[in-house]
Amino acid sequence: MQPLNPFLAALVKSPVLAQCLPPQQHILLVPLSDVLLNWKDTDSSPIPINSEEFLASHVIRIPIIKSGPGKDGNNKENLREMRGKPRMYGTVNGRGLVVKDGGVYTNKGFKALAQASLLHETIWYPDTLDPRQFLIYFVNRPLVGAWEEVRIVPAVLPPVMTEAEGRLRRALGEGAGEGRAGKKKDIRTFHELLNNFPSIAKQMQGGLEKLFREFTIVFERILPPPPPTATTAMQGGRDKGVVVGQPDLGGRIEGGEMGNGNVLTEDDEEVMRTSLETAVTTAIDLFQNVDKQQLSLLGATTDLTGPVVERLIERYIAENVHHLLFPRIAGLRRQDDLELEAKIRQMNNIDVSQLGIAIEGGMGAAKREVVGRLGVAVEEFRKMPNASCPQEMMEILLATTKAATTQFGGREKGDGGVGEKPAMTINADTLVSLLLYVVIKAQIKHLQARLAYIRHFVFIDDVESGEMGYALSTFEAVLSYLDRESGGLRRASRRNKALWDAVSKGDMTELRKILEPTEDAIEDEEEYGAERWRRRSSTGWSFTNGASSASMLAGEDRFSVGSGLSHVFPFQNGSVETLEQPVTKRIKKVSMDTRSMSSGSEISFRSLPMSIGTFTSGIEGDTSIERLVQTQDAKGESVLMMAIQHGQPQVLKYLLSFRQYYTAPIILEDQNNEETTLFSAAVQLGNVEVINGILDYILDSTGDDNKIKEYLARQDTWGRSAGHYLFHAPFLIGRIGRLLPWRQKDKNGQTPLFALCRSYDNPNYYTMVEEGLEIATKCQGDGQPLHIDDHVDQKGNTLLHIVNEPNLALKILQRCDLDVNATNEKRFTALMLASKYGRFDMVRTLFSDPRVDIAARELRGLTAVELAKDDELRNKIDDLVLFSLSQGSSDSRTTGVVRSFFVEDGTIRFVLKSGAPVDEHSYAVTTCRRSLADFEHLAKLLQMENPASWIPSLADLRSPTQIPSRPSRAVLKDLQIRMDWFLKVLLVHPTFATHEMLWEFFLVPDLQLDQMAERSRLKADALLEKVHEEMEPVEDLREVEQFVDHARDIVRGVHFSTRSVARRASNIGNVINDLHESSTLLAKALSTLPFLPPNYILGFETYVRSLAPSQSSPINQFFMAFLALYSNIEAILKALGRPPQTIAKIIGIRKEVERSWGNLNRSSRWPLGLLDETRQRMNEDREGRIREMEGEGGRLGRELRYTQQMVAGELAGWREMHERMGRRAVRDLARGMLVVERGRLEGVRRALRRVREGGGGRVRMGEGLVDGDYGEGG
16 A cells, blocks of 8 residues: 655655665655645646656765764764754755755755755655665655645635625725725824934924924923922821812911912913923924925825824924923922822722712622723723823823723624624713722822823813813812812721721721721711711812812803713712702713714713712712622722631621621622632632631522532633632532532633642642542543543643652543543653653553553653653663563563663663562662674674574664764664564574573673673684584585475575565554544644534544554554564574585585596506606695595585584574564554554544534444444453
C-alpha cells in the first residue's frame, strides 16, 4: 500500500530511490502531507511532485567520513558549537542546500531562494524486498516552487439577508466605493494637521511661537493669590456649620484681607480667561492667513470644516498652556476644594441605596447591576486628573454621564447583529444621585477648580446649552449639594462605618446599640433633621462660582422642579418637596442619549438640575435599620459578608436572627462585587462554625434541592463556585457533595475535583481527593467510571497530570475512564510531569500500567527520562526500564540498554544496566556507559577469538549527528534498540552467552581496551594452535558440502519468511501512522463545516486522538524484533558461507599438489644422466613446496573440521533461540495489541459520549446502531 504522503508515494515509484545507496548516507527532506495535499504551487511553471527534479532536490547526500562523530573520530568538534554554524549539503541531483539552526535554505542550482524549517524526524522503511532504513526530516514547505495554502470554503448557502440588512449593506458598499474613489486623511488633532501639512506648519510656526511667548509674559504679570492655610481649610471641612458658597462669610473668617484676596482672584481669573481667548483668536487668524492654496488642499484631502478646525486650534492652544493655567486656577480655588474634599472623604462609606435611588428588583442582582455600571463611570471619572485641557475634561464628564446612564454589560441583540448598550431614559434628579455616587467614590481633587476651568475656559463650544450644558450643570449641582447639603450623607457614612467596624471586630455591644437603638438615639436623629432643615432654609441657592440667587430664580420657569418619572430608578417616596415659589410643577421626561455628541440638542437643557430643591428631598442619607442592614462597602460586601469574611460566627448568628430583613431570597442573592456568594465566601474562609451557620440557614429556609443546587453552582468573576474551594472545608464533601456541580469549570477550565487534586498542602489530601472521586463518580449519573476528560483544564492537564499521591494515581488508573497518554499544551504526558518534578513514586506507579507509553516525546523530542529532575531520578527510571525489559522471570539476570544520549563532543553513549535478584525483595543492579565504538570493538574481539561463530553485524550504522544543528533522536533511539538486541542475542548465543569478555562489558564500568585486545589475540592464537594439533583433517569434502548446502537451504527458507514478516509489519506500522494523519486532516476539514454541531466535531477529534500511535507501539517493537532475527539469519548465512570457501581452498590446494606431483614425475626422466645433482636439488625443492601445500591443505582440513563442528553446534542453538525469540515477539505483539485496541475502544466510547452530550439519542454508524452497551472485550 502506497504511503499517504504524496512525496513518499512518488519516491517509491521513482528511480531516485535506487540512487540513494547506501541509504545510511542519504537524508530525505519530506514536506508535510497537509502541505502537499492542501497547498498549491503558484509558480508560473510548476514542477510536479512526482518528477525526478522535485524528488531529487529533497534528498541530501551525506559524504562518507571514515571517522565520524558516532565512531569517536579524532577530529572531534563540540556539538553545541556545531549547532550554530551553517553547513553545506549536496542533493542527489547536484544542487546545494544550507542547514543552520533548524532551517533549510536553498543555494546553488535552485531557480529561486526558498526556506523551510526542520520539524521532526523519523525512521522510514519503504516497501522493498530487503529492509532499507531511511532518515526522514519533515519540513514545513517544499524547497521547489512557490506554495500557498488553499483554504477550504464551506459548501453552504449564504444566510438570507433581511431588507434592513440589505439596505445597510448597500449603504456601506456605497460609502466604501466613495472611500476607494478618493480616500481622505483622518485628522483628529491640530498636531496631526501640522505633521501632515508641513507647509501650513511652516507658515504658522513663527506666529505660534510668538503667541505662546506673549501669553507667558501676560501670565507672569498675574499676581499670585495668597495661599490659604491648610489647617483652616480642614477645620472648615469638618465644621458642620460652615457654608462654603458665601464670600462674605469667608471674609469674616479670614478678615478683610481675604476679601481683597477674593477680588484679586476674580481679576486674575478674568485676565487668564482674556489671555487664553486672545491666544485662541490669534491662532485662528494665523491659520486663516495661510496660503489659500494650502487651505484648498486641506479641504480637498480631509473632511475638516471651518468650525472643526477652530475647535482643533482651540484645543491645541489649551493643551500647550494647560501647565500654566490650571495650577493657578487650582491655587485660587484651593480653599474651597480643601473643604469639599474633606467632606467627600467623610462620605466615602455611603451606600448607593442611601442616595435616594429606589432600585427596581430589590437589593440583589439589580443593585449589583447599578453598582457595576457606576463602577465603570467612576473609572472614567478618575481619568480627570490626566486631562490636558478643559475640552478633554468636558469629554471625560460626558463619558462619565454616558457610563452612568448606560446599561451595564449589554448583550448582543438578535442572531447576527451586535446590539449596542442602550442609553437609559432617566429624570434629572436620578442623574444627580448617580453622579453624586460617582464623585464620592472617585475621590478626585480640585473639583471646584475643574468646574470653573471647564465653564470659563472653553470658548468655541457652548457649554451652557445642549448636552454639554446638561452634564456641566448637573456636575455643578452635585458639587453644590456636596458642599452645602451633605450633612445627612456624612452622618449616614459614619453610621455605616460604625456598623461595619462592629461587625468586623465582633463587637456585639456596639452592634446591638446600632441595630437596636434606644429612644435617645431617635431623638438625636430628629434633632439633627430639624437642624438640617434650618440650615438649608437659611443658606439659599447661590453656587460656588458666584452666580446670584436672583439669576437662578429668574430662570426657574425653565427648569423642572420635580419629576414624576418612575420607570427607571424612582425615588422611594413618591412625593417631592416643592420650593417656596408658587410655580405649577410640570412633569417632564428627560431622554438623554449620551451617545450623541451633538451640542445643539436643547431637550436635555430644559431639565438642567439647577435647583437643589428638586433632589435634596431624596438624598437624605437613610440610616434606618432596614437600610443599614442592607448597606455594602466599596468591595460590594454586605454586613453578612463582612461577618463571614472576618470569621465572626456570633455576629452572623445575631444578624440572621433579623428574619424580617434577611429573608431567604435576600440571603441567596447576596454577592459582592466579585459575585462571590455568602456560602462561597464562608467556604473560602474555612471557619467550620461560620460555614455550618450559613449552610444550616440556607438548608432550613430552602427546602428545594434544585434551588440549592442552583445556588451552589453560582460562579464568581473567576468562574468558581463554592465547590472550587472545597479544599478549605473537606468535611462538606460528604454533607453536600451530591448537590455540587462537579463538572463545572472556571475560567481556567478547572473543575472542583481538579481543584481538590491540586491542594497538595492539605493535611487530609488523600482522604479528601478519594471522597471527591467517589462523589463525583456517583454524581455523574450514568453508572460508568469517572470520565476524566470532563476534568481537563484549558492547558490540557488531566487529573493524572496533577495528582500527587501514588495510591490516588493508581485508583484513577484502575477505576476511571481516561487516556493515560493524554498530553497538555506542551505535549507533556502525566509520566513526563511526574519525572520533571521528581515524583518517583508517581513514575513507578505509571510504569506499572501497560497502557502508559514510556517512550513518548514532547515538543522538543525529549522523553520522560530525559526530562528527569536530576541524575538520581534518571538512574531510578533507568532501573524501571530495565525491569520492564524482563521476560517475567524473577530468578534470572536481566540485562539491556536502557537509555542513550548525546555527548558534547558529538558522540553518543549507551547506558547499560544489568540486574540480578539478591533476595525476594531486592536486586543488585550494575550500570555502565558504553559508546558505539565500544560495541564495535566488542564484536571485533569476539569474532577474532571465535572466527567460525556467527555474530550479529554492526556494520552500516547511521550516525545521528549527520545534521549537527538538529541531531536525530529517532536515529539515536534506533541505535539504542539495535544495541539492546545485540546484547540480548549475545546473552543467549550458544557460544558467547558465557564469554567472560561479554560479561565484563556490562559488569565492569571501566574497560581496558588494550588489555582486552591483547588477551583476545592470545586466545585466538591458542585456539588456532589447538585446532591444528588436536583436530583431524576432513578427508571427505563432499560430506561437508552436502551438510552446508542442506543447512543453507533450511536457513534461507527461514530467512525468506522472516524478511516477509518484517516487511508486512513495517507496512502495517506505516498504515497505522497514515490512518492517524489522514484522520487528523479530516478533522481539520470537518471543523470548517458551520452546519455541523460542535459536539460532533469534538467527538471526532476525540476519536482521532484515540488513533494516535505510541512511540512504543507493539507493531514497531515486533518489527524491530524481526529485524534482529533477520540480522541473526544473515550472520548465520555468513557463517555457513565460510566452509564452502575453505573447501574451495582445499580443493584448489589438492589440485595444485596433484599437478605438482605429475610435473615432478615427468621432470625426473632426463636423458644421459646429465646434471643429476641440479635435477635432484630442484626436485627436492619442489617436493618441499608440495609438502608445504599438503600441510596447508591439512591445516585447512582441520580448520574445516572445527568450522563444521562449530557451525553445526551453533546451528542447533540458533534454531532454538530463533524459535524462542519469535514466539516471544508474537506473544508480546498479541499482548500489546490487546492493550492498544482496548484503549482505542475506550476512545471510541468517549467520542460517542461527546456526540451524545450535545444531541442525545443514538449514533448511526454504517448499517447498525451503537448504543451505550459496547461489550467488555477489546
